[in-house]
Amino acid sequence: MDDDGSMTRGRATAEMVAQRAKVSRVAVSRAFNPHTSLKPEKRELILRIAQELNYTPDRAARALVSGRSHLVGVIVPDVCSHWESQEIDALTTALQNEGFATLLFKTRTDYSMDEKLLAYMRGFNPDSVIAFVENVKPTTLARFLDRAVPIYVHYPHPGSVDNGDTGPLHDRLNVLQRAGVEQAVALLQGYGARRIAYVSGVSKSRANTAREQMLRTVMAERGLPPPIIAPSDYSYDKAYAATLDLFRLGAGADAIFAANDVGAFGVLDALRHELGLRVPEDVKVVGFDDIAQSHWKSYNLTTVKFDLEERVRALVRLILRRLNNPEAPALQETLQTRLVVRGTVG
Amino acid sequence: MDDDGSMTRGRATAEMVAQRAKVSRVAVSRAFNPHTSLKPEKRELILRIAQELNYTPDRAARALVSGRSHLVGVIVPDVCSHWESQEIDALTTALQNEGFATLLFKTRTDYSMDEKLLAYMRGFNPDSVIAFVENVKPTTLARFLDRAVPIYVHYPHPGSVDNGDTGPLHDRLNVLQRAGVEQAVALLQGYGARRIAYVSGVSKSRANTAREQMLRTVMAERGLPPPIIAPSDYSYDKAYAATLDLFRLGAGADAIFAANDVGAFGVLDALRHELGLRVPEDVKVVGFDDIAQSHWKSYNLTTVKFDLEERVRALVRLILRRLNNPEAPALQETLQTRLVVRGTVG
DNA sequence: ACGGAAAGTGAAAACGTGTTCATTCTTGGT
DNA sequence: ACCAAGAATGAACACGTTTTCACTTTCCGT
Structure with a gap:
């Protein structure tokens, strides 16, 4: 249905956009990446034609070369669990606004983490991983997540080993109860x-x-x-x-x-x-x-x-900071708790 | 820390496994794909070394060449909504067992579907899409999902247009109320x-x-x-x-x-x-x-x-059938409902 | 008008895998 | 021991991008 010579089934490619806009394929790539130099009017033309052809850069190809999948893995024992479903909901919204997507995995409900699941997840190349499963050892998690950035949620309490626990090398969200x-x-x-x-x-x-x-x-x-x-x-x-x-x-x-x-x-x-x-x-x-x-x-x-909203904001902040600067020293965020008084006391 | 000459940061590649196993890179690829001919003992050796090196085929690269991302997009207005969270939970488990992963997207809570979200999701190349948002027109959905297989959940009722509605060309789950x-x-x-x-x-x-x-x-x-x-x-x-x-x-x-x-x-x-x-x-x-x-x-x-379990089984069955045979005629699954009597009546 | 810096451009290489196609090795029957 | 058939193998290409590197054009100050 197009007058282009090559009409492959499926989605449009950068080559097709370039051909129709009479520019090189590289220009198309640049049009979609900010912070690259391209004559404004040219960029505008390319974007218009891209929209016409319903073109979007292929994320698989982009991931292959850039090493960024823009996926955040979330491991959860039970999506239905109310607190977790609310956290996933807020997290997905926040990540979506930052150009990421939530990749969901389920593990056993006894909160144990199995290595097969970690290997499975790793295959999808998530940029970061949030494990709500809490009894996995950080070293285990790190071993299976070569490039991905793991985020830990920590609950400091009397008797907990503070830094030997998750190690000083990992980003961490501390929830003070x-x-x-x-x-x-x-x-x-x-x-x-x-x-x-x-x-x-x-x-x-x-x-x-x-x-x-x-x-x-x-x-x-x-x-x-x-x-x-x-x-x-x-x-x-x-x-x-x-x-x-x-x-x-x-x-x-x-x-x-x-x-x-x-x-x-x-x-x-x-x-x-x-x-x-x-x-x-x-x-x-x-x-x-x-x-x-x-x-x-x-x-x-x-x-x-x-505070769920604050908690999710902190998590996303940690992820983005780490992704933008993989070599930065470990970061910590801290969250407070407070009592909400309703009818079951007094 | 390895005796291999090339030690790139990050994950192991098929090349490294091949090098260490004294085989060609193609053999490594074959070792991970069933239905390919490879001497059993060789495959065994490769898999063992792969495990040692913590190697898994890169899904981004695999997706690029095979055209299959093994991702299933799920669009939902509200993850916390109880029914939906339970459906997502069951769906994730079922998909995980089939080698897929759930990719989660949130849309507005008024059940309207916006085209920006569709384009956004499309960028991730899902193999299939399940839209719990119900007022999107099938033609709109199809236009934005070039290669992906959309699945519709339909609720036939007196006054509903039966086939002009989702079109006879789309797979469909009918829920009879x-x-x-x-x-x-x-x-x-x-x-x-x-x-x-x-x-x-x-x-x-x-x-x-x-x-x-x-x-x-x-x-x-x-x-x-x-x-x-x-x-x-x-x-x-x-x-x-x-x-x-x-x-x-x-x-x-x-x-x-x-x-x-x-x-x-x-x-x-x-x-x-x-x-x-x-x-x-x-x-x-x-x-x-x-x-x-x-x-x-x-x-x-x-x-x-x-019946949630049955519903999810039907959805997964539809997805897999369609993925295995993209040109097959439209399929329909049917689900019944029944009353569960508890304390709020009688 | 001239020189140089800055910005814009395109060819080619890379990313890690699956697949095709010749080629080589093994096997079994006569 | 020989030939053919089938299995096992590896070189080369393809997938759709981003990135690097020269190269060309544009712009500005003197």
Whole structure:
């Protein structure tokens, strides 16, 4: 349907644009790359013809020569998990605005990282990798990601090894949980709570360890007995069951911390709909995350908030900085937390 | 750190593997592609050395020559939306098992599709595209996706133009909603409900139109007055507000259909926590989707179920069939729905 | 008008792989 | 032991870009 001599099936190529615009193929390349010298009117002509032909530079070819795929790999155990789906959503938007795309991979739900997946992902040449899976050793990750830039999310807490952990050579996002936990414990204590339980996340996950340790430390500082640990795995169902066990097999509690908001929902439903307890009158409940669902009326959860937007901005900032300057010294970003008070306490 | 002469920074190349294995570079290529003739012991040797060197064929180079990127683009207005996050999750798992990866793109939340995004995505050369955005015209999509295979999800309903709609030339997944809607309406009618409202989804979305039309038709067939339409947009907050309007500005209803489960949660919370009505005694509620949250005790929602696993299997089957045989005639897959009865009716 | 610097230009090389096509090696049957 | 057939092999080309490097043109100050 074109008057060009060579009409290959599929997309237009730089050669075709050049031919039709009576310029060299190099000029076409330059027209699409800023910071190259090309006569403005010529660039304009080329871009117009390119649009006519529906031409876009082939990213595979571009990646091959430039070494940049403009892909960011995201490894996640469970896309549906509310916090993670919200983080992926925000991340995708931010990356899209910077000319990147999100490449999604799923790993096992027990938060373990398998090497086959890493090798698989590596084949796609991501420029950077964000691993929400937390128990992979940085050295393992680095070994499998030759050129890609890995980003670590770290939760400093009493007892964590600070720099031997991820190593001083890697960029890192530090999430400081102390402020939010202190506010929550102070509030609970103010209402007279003393027997405080912790419905955990996946025990191997770093976020869970950090939360439990921080809670233990803060409670000790305020003269409270150590928290009663109810093992769970971040899921609604397991948290629900753990709560039943806590009250039926154990001695119950005045207040319950859940490792995440979804777990807190399970706790709430178990308390109200199966154990016949009132919240917050009989038991007080606090979560972690502040996902969008936490303000829903059925739950209306008091929770330790992580600022998602700020977190994603920090992640993207780290990625872009590192990509623009691969040899720069390790960078760190820091994030605070705070308590959002709603109806499950007080 | 290697005894090889040329030590380029970054990943190993086929040339290095060949050099070290004392074979030609072509042999290395063959070792990684099945259905090629290569002496078994030689292939074994090459693969072993490749593993030692941590070598994997570069997908960018492979894509350039083969024309296959092994990427599947997924366009979505909102990753956090529960149904969609669950679909993305299942899709990613299935694609990963077939050697593909999910490439995620976000569009505006009003379900409109903009051409800039399509052009942007096209640059990444996806082999196939699944558009959950429903109001894009197939011709528009096709024009922007030269080589990629688009897959359409279609919701046939009374009044929909069947083949002029997506065209007979495109693969299609048909989701038949009649069975589930009929079961739901019959159940409601059995309990004496007569004034039935529909809290809608985004009005421009095809799924919403299909659901509303199907509901209207089924209700008419059973001698019920037409549904009261409460405009909403699939979100919890909007459904919540729409329900308040329905009862405060309007005349209320015996039963409420929500266009999706998340919307139904908003309806439930508005009824119970703001209007002081009991469910199911005063008002009965039915949703669409059957997402994982619908069995949570606080909601325990009766809903029209879409079988997610089956749906994803069908989508992947369509994609792979088309990729293996680009010239095959258009394929269609069909999916049924059914009612899942829980606590919000009866 | 002249010299030189700056900007614009195109030919050719590179990126890492799959594929085609002759050529060489192995194998089995007579 | 010989011939033919089939398998295994490697050289060369192709894929669509970006980049480097000379080369040519344009521009400005004296």
